[in-house]
Each structure stands twice: as structure tokens, then as C-alpha cells.
Amino acid sequence: MLLVSAMLACLSAEGGTARPRVLRLARVNDPATLDPLFATSQIDLMLSLLQHQPLLDIHDGCLVATNLASGWSVSPDQRVLSFDLLPGVRFSNGREVTSEDYAFTLERSIIAPTMMVQYALQIRGAPEFASAWRRGLRPPPRPVGIRTPSPRSIVVELEKPDVTFKYWMAQAFGMALARESLGDPTEDSVGRAVGTGPYRMREWVRGAWIRFERNPHYLWPGARHFDRIDLMLGGDESTHMMMFERGELDLASLQATGCPEADFARLHQDPVRRSGWTNAPMYHAIMVNINTAMPPFTDIRVRQAVGHAFDRERFARLNGERVTPGHTGITPLMPGFHPEVEYLHFDPERSRALLREAGYPDGIRTPVRLWHTNIQLYRRWAAVFQEDLRRVGIAVELREVSQGVFDAATSRRGGAEMSIFAWTAGVPDASYFLLPFHSRFISEENSQNGAFYSNSTIDRWLDEAMVCPAEQPRLGLFRRVEQQLLSEGSLIVLGHQNLFALRQPWIRGPLLEPVWWFRLDHIWSER
Template identity: 30%
Template structure:
């Protein structure tokens, strides 16, 4: 009787477990963060901490294959592009509902894009959509709607651009274009970011400021079998070192702030802990800008010499090998990265020769600006020491990040800038995001991010022509064109690319799946929709 009773209990447990699995998720995972989440409004959130949480609550017309930079339709069931490359027609997926139960319609997409463009929203993503026809008139208050966004019927939307933009689909996959329900935005007003309602895999269950944010599984989510856990609990206010201790006690599954620097060597030298580390590439490049408008950096041979004088391997060792040395501007994950390009090899004798040819056989004096948060001062000192070996005397100015950014964006003020702490991580995986904001003539303006003040009008025209190649059959040629464009920039040497950072994430033994879930290049830092318990 006892044995039979246990069998019945076991059968019941099996049936319950099967039911839970059939619903598509089980259990709770715990994630630690030192700082509170600032907002969960997709039109406003723009930092790495809330990026993947917003992506868990909201959806866009397009998304990426998990763990990759490959676009796929998401809220859109399908789309087409006009022959002139300016108009995109999207047909929405049927059966999608907001967390409040209302069905998604095309008008919601129009409203969400216009909300991001509206100056009253103060969205940092507004500029991504100014290329839509009529967007500038709307922003300036000359029109009540964006004429280039048209609702054709409840499930069909057409977006027309002023000129072709091959990166536009990527921009529609950004959080800023994620879809929100108008009635909930109007209900909560400025507090919508604390009461988010989307169509995503998770919905907000609880938010205790400074303590915890809890997401629960959306049972009506349109992607079958996702998400794969019932809840995600973000524990707020945990110092990274305290979070690490709680991780060791089994109280935290993911270190949201990463492995504490003081614990990194301990983790990597422990077979048990090392087996729990997920490592992935980022769309990141850390670099030194060389102001081409300031003597003697206006001399191309000087800039090429400085590129050859930096020991990048040594700098990578300074940050516990959490990066790979860079030989070019684009990171390895970015389309257009030239795998066979060697760049400027570390060669002190050749660097000295180029300096002599440029008229500086005894070197010169200059200034390097850097962020004053660790490890940036140490990296700046390593650069200073390397350049001293070829006779270049570098004065270091390690200052607050905001001060460095101001100096770098002021004409003639910052000869050299180490970008660490402010280095470029792509907004989206398209090579033009490494050109227009930081290397184009349009960005070489006061307050801009082109700190090298580099301007090549021919390359601007080439980039415009490449961005007009929007049809699928043109993409291979477009990527090859950008590969050549960035090689051409490296000939002029306005940057010294130093390294491409890798992301290291520590996960608990009870979490399953490939590393790409935990170091997703798009859903930074973690793709919570794909996380599951073993």
C-alpha cells in the first residue's frame, strides 16, 4: 500500500510538472544589480542595465535571432521594400495582445514611433527616425502627424523615408521603436516607465524602488514555448562583491553587473567557477582618437607612427584579458569586419622612422585625455609609456567622463582621447553606426562624437551610396563596400584602435543553455526570454 501510494504521488507530480512545461515556463531566476532601474519606458531607456529588461516587456516589428546579429520579423509577420528603397510595408502578426488584453493594431505602431519622435517625450532615440518622411515637420510642430507613417488597415502599416537607408530595419528593432498602448501611456503619463505595458514575453509584476523588480511570464505571448521561466527577480542595491558572495551561496543566479574585478582572477582560476562563466563578443571598439586638426597630429605619418607605437597586447593584459587586440575600427561581430586586415603592427623602429620622415626625429609633446575611473587611468599610463619609447612626451589629463566628453567635443582642445568608459558600442549591428555618428563630416562638429575631427567628403558620399543599397540582393556588395571604406579610413589613421571588449558573465549551475543566451550581443546583458532552468 505504501509503495502504491508513492507511485500515485509520483504520477501526480509528473502530471503537474508536465502541465507546467506545457505552459512554457517554470521556476524563478534571481539577478543582482547595484543600481536601481531608471525606467522601463522603451522610448526613454538607453542604458545597458534596462536594455534587455525593456526587450523582455516590449516588442518591435523586428528582432534578432537569439545570440546573433541576424534580423527576423517579430511583431511583423512579413514586410516588403519598394523598388526605390524608400517605402517599407509591414503586415502585423495576428493574435498579438498587450498585457492589458487589448489586441495589437497598426495604429499602435504609428503612435509609438510618433511618441518617440515627439520632443515632449524627450527620447534619446529621436534622431534614429528623423529620416522618415515628414518627421522633421512633426518634430518642429509644423504637422500633427508624421506623413511618412501610414496605417493602411488594422494589420498593415507603411513607412516611407526621405531617402533610402539600408540600416532602417535595424533601427526599427531598437527599443525606441518598440510598441506601446496609447491608453496605458495616457493613463500613467510620465510614470509609464514605472508601469510598463507591452506585448512582450514578460510583464511587470512588482517594483519596489531600491529593492526589487519582478517580471512574470506572459501566458499570452505569441512565441510558442517562450519565455522559459515563470519569473525573473532583479535584486536591487547589491554591491557587486556582496552579490558575488550571495551567488556562491546559491541566492543569485546571474551577476547583472558582471564579475567583480577583484574576484576575476579567482573565478577564472577556479575549475568550478570557470565552468560557469559565459564569454561573448560585443559590438565594441576601444580606441584613441588623434585630432587631425591639431599639429603635429595633422601629419598622416605622425598618426601612422603612433599606431605602430602602442603595445595592445600589454594593454589587454592590464584588463585581465577581457578583450582582443584591435587592428581596425569595426569589431569582429560587425558586418564589414575585414578578417584578413593586419592594420598597423607593433613596430617601434618603423614608428621612429615615420616620425623622422614627418620631421620629428626627436618626437614631440602632446596631451592625452582619459576617463578617471579604473582601469582607464592605468590604460592611459600604458599608452603614455609606449609613446615615450618613440620620443613622444604625453601629458595625461584623467578627468570625469563628462569633462572629457566636453573637451573632446570642443574644437582644438583635446589632441588625443582614450575612449575607455565612453568607447563605442554599436546601437545596432550595421557598419554605418560606426561611421555616421563618430567618423563622418556631419559628426565633426562642436559637441559631436567625432573626436578625431576627421572629415572625408568622398567617404561621406560613398557611405550615402552604400546606405541606398536596401534590397536583399545588394547586401553582400554593401557590406564589402563598407569593408573598403573602413580600410580607407585606417590609411588616414585618425584612430588608434586598441581592443574589442568581451563580456564575461557568471551564471549559476542550475541555468541551462549556450553562452549566447547570457552574453547576447543585442539583448545586453542577457536574453531573459531564452534563459531556462535545468
């Protein structure tokens, strides 16, 4: 507690007599990065919106609207997207933003080693651009699919139709970063990138705090609702909860659960706190991810045994309204949701029989590691899953790690044989959950195919779906993919998590959004 008090004292120090409007937040771990192109978790991505604003925005789950674009259009064949830029947009260093800055962001997305690169390579000429960069050509000729007809217009042309590319332009691909604030464009800028958002990072002391201050050049000054945002780093969720109840934090948690697992029932039923709660559905699947390239899960029968081991009804009872029961990768809010799809029902006897068929008559005695992050809710889920698997004869060792370690291990070949994924769709489309099972997304490090799954039939169905401009045939192909993965035990979904937030009575504004989780750039204080 002495460390927490010291942090608060440092964060509260401010010169002058006027009381600044400060949003006070806390989280257990440092962000892995604040670079929107390199961020992989929603809890990091929500912070990137403070410094970087996209051309488009996503509202109410799946509605696309202009943000820093004055207008936009997409061709009927879903291959060409055109954007006109709002006048007067400046970076936080004062320089005016032009279409060349958005072109640089798109070029960077092609060559940076991130999980987004496979989407960027859809731009016409992108593979040739990446090849030239690897050969040492600096700068390489611009991809023919990126054109800047004027300083205030940019056109993006894709090799093939893709109905989801507009969503990426509402995220990292549509966020201009000042080239002069970066070194090597292929490297993670972590937090130093200069952007166009309402705030800019003033200080990051790892393990202690991040302080954001107002961007003096932000296009809409009235939308900068706070003079400063102070994010305390470290401590644990229980400590943060005590600080919130003492009025020292404005949000109880930045996790999707809204507060620590141990306090949820008490606070959700507290009449004093009732008005501070808000909740919403989100594009989220609770998954046990299996690395299909690591023994014993190279055997489909072992994967199916795992799928039959989980008691979803018990899991639903334990979580209450925080989790909507479900077994599909395509979530209820998403086009293509099909609740009647077949899956591996809870059947312990069938699970044991499959293990015997796979050559494990006495079960799997060498413990299989189940990785999860150091969040109370995931810790409890891990214990439940461990018990389910123990009952059918699969020994499990729990590996609790920070988010950064988890991301690195689960995206590295041979890194994590089994893990708890709280998988939130970055775009409101079935492809976000299913396309990562395509074999082209496998890489030795930063693999977007965390299952390291490879199946030529699945690849073909996904390829056909991604270039299909007609909605129903496209969704039909995704449904076939989903059914195949579920029946194999290569995709195991335990439910769909709902989004909760607990705020102080003086915090106002539309806080929750299914894609982004917390819209910290949309709230204000009435105190």
C-alpha cells in the same frame, strides 16, 4: 555589507506561502534609462527587453525573424517595409496593441532628441513632421512614409534605400509604447513607459533596487520564466561577486566580462565553476575615441602619434581570451571584415617624431583627460593606455565616472577629449561603426558622432554606401572609409572584446546574444 543585507531583505520580502521564482541580479550603477529609444548602452538596453518587445528579433548575430509580427516583407529596392501584427498582443496595462501604437513609436523616434533620430529621419516625410512639431503644431500631420492600412498592419516607406532599417525595427523603432503612459513624447520616460514585454517594472528605488514583476497580459505566458526579477543597485563588483559565490545572485555580473576583472582568472580556471561559464563573440570594438574638435587632437599628427603609441600585443597578452586581437572597426563576425586593412602600428619613435612635427618637441606636458567608466576592466585598460602614452611623452589624467556621466560627457561638444569606448554594434552591419563619423551626426548635446569628426570625402562615401543596394560595392565603400579613418588616427581600435557570462548551475537557457549581450528574457531556473 549592512546596506547590502538590508537590500536583500527588502528584495526577499514576499507575501504568501508559495516560493516565487525570482531572478536575482546586481549592477553597480542605476540604469541611465529604461526607455528603449533613449538607452545608449547595452547594459541598459538588455533591461528594456524585459518590458518592451519588438516586431522583429535578431538571432545568432544577424538573422532577422518575426517576434510580435506574424509576417513582414521588404521591397527589392530596400525602401518599403511592411508588417502584419500578431493578434492578441496587449500592453501590460491590458489594452490591445494596434498598428497605431507602432506608428506612434515611429513618430516619437522622429521628434525625440536621441541618438536614434538620424535613422528615423530617413522615413519619407519625417523632416516635415519634425519641422511641424518644432513650430508647435499638435499633432502634426503624419509622415507619408508611415501608413496603417488596418489595425493589424503597418507600412514604413523610406526616402532612400537602407538595408539596415529592418534591424532598427528589431529594436527601439519596432517596440510599441502605450501613449497614455507617457507625458511629452519627446522626453525620456525613464522607466514609466508601458510596454508589451514579459515583465513590467513594479518599483525603482534609485541606488537600491529595481523590481520587475510578471506582465499578466503577455502574449506567451509560458515564456515568463520568473515571477519576479530583482535587480540590486549599488555596492561594487567585488561585493556582487561575494554574493554570487554565496548563492545570493543568479548571475555573477551583467558586464560583458562575466565577472569582476580581479576574479576572472581564478573563476575561469575553477573546476567547480567551469560548467557555469558561457562565452560568445560579439560585435564589439575596444576603441580609444578621440574628439577631433578639441585641442590638441585637431592636429592629425597628434592623433597619429596616439595611434602609434599603443602596444596591441601587450594589450592582447594582458587580456587573454577575453579579447580577440584586432585593429579594425568592422568586427570579425560582421560582413565587410577585412583584417589586412592598414593601420597605425605600434611605433614609439614614429609617435615622438609626429609630436615634434606638430610642435611638441618635449611631448604634451599638459595632461590630456582620458575618460572611462567605473568598471574594473576599463579601469585596468585606462592604466595601460596611460602608460603607453606616457612612454611617448603624452601626459594623461584619468577620469573615472559612472556610465551616465560618461555618456553625457562623450556626446557633448567640448566634453571629453579622449575616452575608452567599448563600442558594441546595435545592428550587425558595418554602418553602425562607421556611419557615426558622418558630419550630419554631430550635435552640441547627445552627439552620435562622438569624435566630432567632419570630412566631406568621408561624408560622400558614407552617403553612397547607405543607398547602395548591392552588397559588395557597398562593403567596398565602407572599407575605404575605414582605411581613411585608421590611417588618420581618427579611429583607433585596440581589439575586439568577447562576451562572457557566469551563471549558477540552476540557471538554464540561451543567455548570450552578440547584439543584445544578455537575453534575460530567454533564461529560466530549474531550482
